[in-house]
Amino acid sequence: xxxxxxxxxxxxxxxxxxxxxxxxxxxxxxxxxxxxxxxxxxxxxxxxxxxxxxxxxxxxxxxxxxxxxxxxxxxxxxxxxxxxxxxxxxxxxxxxxxxxxxxxxxxxxxxxxxxxxxxxxxxxxxxxxxxxxxxxxxxxxxxxxxxxxxxxxxxxxxxxxxxxxxxxxxxxxxxxxxxxxxxxxxxxxxxxxxxxxxxxxxxxxxxxxxxxxxxxxxxxxxxxxxxxxxxxxxxxxxxxxxxxxxxxxxxxxxxxxxxxxxxxxxxxxxxxxxxxxxxxxxxxxxxxxxxxxxxxxxxxxxxx
Amino acid sequence: xxxxxxxxxxxxxxxxxxxxxxxxxxxxxxxxxxxxxxxxxxxxxxxxxxxxxxxxxxxxxxxxxxxxxx
Amino acid sequence: xxxxxxxxxxxxxxxxxxxxxxxxxxxxxxxxxxxxxxxxxxxxxxxxxxxxxxxxxxxxxxxxxxxxxxxxxxxxxxxxxxxxxxxxxxxxxxxxxxxxxxxxxxxxxxxxxxxxxxxxxxxxxxxxxxxxxxxxxxxxxxxxxxxxxxxxxxxxxxxxxxxxxxxxxxxxxxxxxxxxxxxxxxxxxxxxxxxxxxxxxxxxxxxxxxxxxxxxxxxxxxxxxxxxxxxxxxxxxxxxxxxxxxxxxxxxxxxxxxxxxxxxxxxxxxxxxxxxxxxxxxxxxxxxxxxxxxxxxxxxxxxxxxxxxxxxxxxxxxxxxxxxxxxxxxxxxxxxxxxxxxxxxxxxxxxxxxxxxxxxxxxxxxxxxxxxxxxxxxxxxxxxxxxxx
Numbered sequence: 001x002x003x004x005x006x007x008x009x010x011x012x013x014x015x016x017x018x019x020x021x022x023x024x025x026x027x028x029x030x031x032x033x034x035x036x037x038x039x040x041x042x043x044x045x046x047x048x049x050x051x052x053x054x055x056x057x058x059x060x061x062x063x064x065x066x067x068x069x070x071x072x073x074x075x076x077x078x079x080x081x082x083x084x085x086x087x088x089x090x091x092x093x094x095x096x097x098x099x100x101x102x103x104x105x106x107x108x109x110x111x112x113x114x115x116x117x118x119x120x121x122x123x124x125x126x127x128x129x130x131x132x133x134x135x136x137x138x139x140x141x142x143x144x145x146x147x148x149x150x151x152x153x154x155x156x157x158x159x160x161x162x163x164x165x166x167x168x169x170x171x172x173x174x175x176x177x178x179x180x181x182x183x184x185x186x187x188x189x190x191x192x193x194x195x196x197x198x199x200x201x202x203x204x205x206x207x208x209x210x211x212x213x214x215x216x217x218x219x220x221x222x223x224x225x226x227x228x229x230x231x232x233x234x235x236x237x238x239x240x241x242x243x244x245x246x247x248x249x250x251x252x253x254x255x256x257x258x259x260x261x262x263x264x265x266x267x268x269x270x271x272x273x274x275x276x277x278x279x280x281x282x283x284x285x286x287x288x289x290x291x292x293x294x295x296x297x298x299x300x301x302x303x304x
Numbered sequence: 305x306x307x308x309x310x311x312x313x314x315x316x317x318x319x320x321x322x323x324x325x326x327x328x329x330x331x332x333x334x335x336x337x338x339x340x341x342x343x344x345x346x347x348x349x350x351x352x353x354x355x356x357x358x359x360x361x362x363x364x365x366x367x368x369x370x371x372x373x374x
Numbered sequence: 375x376x377x378x379x380x381x382x383x384x385x386x387x388x389x390x391x392x393x394x395x396x397x398x399x400x401x402x403x404x405x406x407x408x409x410x411x412x413x414x415x416x417x418x419x420x421x422x423x424x425x426x427x428x429x430x431x432x433x434x435x436x437x438x439x440x441x442x443x444x445x446x447x448x449x450x451x452x453x454x455x456x457x458x459x460x461x462x463x464x465x466x467x468x469x470x471x472x473x474x475x476x477x478x479x480x481x482x483x484x485x486x487x488x489x490x491x492x493x494x495x496x497x498x499x500x501x502x503x504x505x506x507x508x509x510x511x512x513x514x515x516x517x518x519x520x521x522x523x524x525x526x527x528x529x530x531x532x533x534x535x536x537x538x539x540x541x542x543x544x545x546x547x548x549x550x551x552x553x554x555x556x557x558x559x560x561x562x563x564x565x566x567x568x569x570x571x572x573x574x575x576x577x578x579x580x581x582x583x584x585x586x587x588x589x590x591x592x593x594x595x596x597x598x599x600x601x602x603x604x605x606x607x608x609x610x611x612x613x614x615x616x617x618x619x620x621x622x623x624x625x626x627x628x629x630x631x632x633x634x635x636x637x638x639x640x641x642x643x644x645x646x647x648x649x650x651x652x653x654x655x656x657x658x659x660x661x662x663x664x665x666x667x668x669x670x671x672x673x674x675x676x677x678x679x680x681x682x683x684x685x686x687x688x689x690x691x692x693x694x695x696x697x698x699x700x701x702x703x704x705x706x707x708x709x710x711x712x713x714x715x716x717x718x719x720x721x722x723x724x725x726x727x728x729x730x731x732x733x734x735x736x737x738x739x740x741x742x743x744x745x746x747x748x749x750x751x752x753x754x755x756x757x758x759x760x761x762x763x
Contacts, residue, residue, distance in 0.1 A: 076395050153396065160399070364644075
């Protein structure tokens with residue numbers, strides 16, 4: 001008898017959930033343990049909040065000239081980040097996180113241009129020195145932040161781990177980043193509600209995820225409103241100012257990682273260019289602009 | 305039908321375009337259900353039984369050894 | 375995924391191909407040894423229907439009994455070192471029963487079989503070991519097989535290789551094999567037409583596998599087999615066959631996955647042709663249905679039809695150089711159908727299967743004399759597999 005098993009836990013700073021259909025609950029337990037361990041492994045390795053993570057060690061060594069040794073997985077992520085950086089025309093940048101020092105979205109205060117100007121020299125993927133064996137941040141104060149891709153990668157990796165452990169139908173949900181390994185028996189795929197950008201708990205739409213990944217990016221997560229102008233947390237790495245493009249983007253792809261990057265890049269572009277980028281990729285997508293208009297083909301696109 | 309017709313058919317099918325399927329799109333093809341021989345023991349037994357009751361054998365890769373059954 | 379038309383968008387291609395270098399996506403892409411070792415056992419019962427009184431001489435049921443075989447199989451596949459795997463296959467067979475000895479003419483003029491009597495008892499043991507090496511673009515295997523029974527011994531070696539094209543869309547495969555066989559017929563039950571003989575079998579095979587779409591894959595193969603030596607059935611009274619046989623086989627296979635049904639369609643076709651004037655068509659169709667993540671049902675149907683050998687006659691023409699009344703060389707058609715069901719329980723998989731095989735001259739596409747010796751049989755099996763993970 002096939003049973004539905006859900007497992008909720010906290011990981012990567014948010015709620016995480018595995019949804020599975022299994023024949024044997026004992027097998028699910030073993031699989032869940034292995035997949036949770038995989039998510040935790042990636043969190044320990046790449047979280048910038050943990051002092052002993054690889055990311056913290058790289059950031060701590062910034063400006064010292066010290067090259068921090070990396071493994072193949074990290075080199076793979078850096079290589080991937082380079083590709084996204086190039087394809088986005090430099091908008092997607094793992095070093096742009098330092099701009100947070102100027103922007104405090106809880107303060108309700110805009111930063112001075114001089115504060116931003118002081119930080120901008122620390123931003124720029126092309127300044128990072130790295131190869132397959134090691135990475136070095138040349139300027140003191142520079143920071144790498146894998147936040148823009150590790151959660152998506154972890155969702156894919158956890159889904160792959162569940163499948164390797166024998167779970168054929170599983171959906172991994174890491175705070176909105178989804179990866180499906182096999183569709184459930186009933187229906188064409190996993191039904192997923194996509195949140196409305198201005199209403200916290202209501203779903204804007206439901207999409208069916210047959211397999212692969214779905215990632216969403218939105219500026220509703222952290223923002224402030226000053227004199228009627230919304231300042232979202234998505235910052236342009238060259239100007240240091242919020243982009244002011246699309247409000248929310250969801251993309252479906254074979255990998256959650258690719259879906260996530262496609263959505264992030266769309267958010268980093270001005271709205272018209274963001275929509276153009278999404279349309280050109282050929283992936284199912286949904287975008288909501290500042291006037292709360294919906295764009296994209298995600299809602300018509302089911303499984304082909 | 306002759307062997308020549310079969311070969312001609314083979315060449316035809318191989319020449320006419322198959323859509324390019326990228327490595328990351330080959331998940332379904334990699335499923336166990338899609339293998340040429342999903343169950344080795346079953347395939348061995350069946351091919352041996354058929355070969356011992358019919359005048360034909362082989363054609364599915366390397367030939368195995370003979371047995372006294374035919 | 376939903377849209378294919380823009381699959382070649384350069385940005386998406388760049389993102390996807392660099393993502394796939396990451397460890398999480400290194401699944402079943404390159405040729406790699408199996409991840410886990412697996413072992414399996416299967417027990418099968420093969421039982422031929424009794425020959426009907428209309429088709430055989432004899433007065434009691436026992437004289438109409440045909441073959442029963444009990445088969446136990448063992449399979450082990452294990453990864454070794456980084457790039458190798460070893461597979462061991464063992465089969466034990468316990469055979470008993472009778473087979474047609476010769477065909478005679480009844481009082482009414484119909485051909486009828488004279489059975490050899492329930493006297494044949496034989497055991498066969500076959501051991502096959504295959505080592506396989508995996509490299510970036512393919513794999514290559516060497517297998518040695520030894521089969522031994524009371525009256526027959528076979529030693530065979532086969533070498534095969536598979537190479538993938540740079541884009542992985544096409545796989546080219548090839549195989550060669552050689553078998554050295556000896557026959558020492560058991561004396562006693564029926565007179566035999568040799569006391570000791572041997573034959574050599576040489577075979578070569580080439581195949582091409584091609585990905586057709588995300589859901590379908592197709593394969594073509596051609597093979598040639600040359601048999602040289604004593605090819606006559608030693609236990610048949612009226613049997614004398616040429617000392618060589620050249621066989622050609624063309625085959626095609628197709629696999630397609632249906633996501634809505636969680637099923638895979640398997641279609642295999644084979645055309646066989648030899649210089650004894652035998653030719654045959656074989657069509658095998660199976661539907662592998664994943665009823666649930668743990669339960670799989672595989673119904674299958676097979677059709678076979680063959681043209682008779684040029685020297686086949688029900689009443690063997692013993693004045694000719696070659697002659698045989700062996701039903702296996704007659705023209706006939708055969709339908710078989712069956713079902714396999716398997717269930718996974720953690721690392722175990724239990725399977726049961728049954729198959730019914732029926733023959734009739736009128737089912738064939740080639741006409742010929744109907745042999746009274748045509749065989750129908752049942753096969754049942756139960757198997758157990760274990761994955762070491």
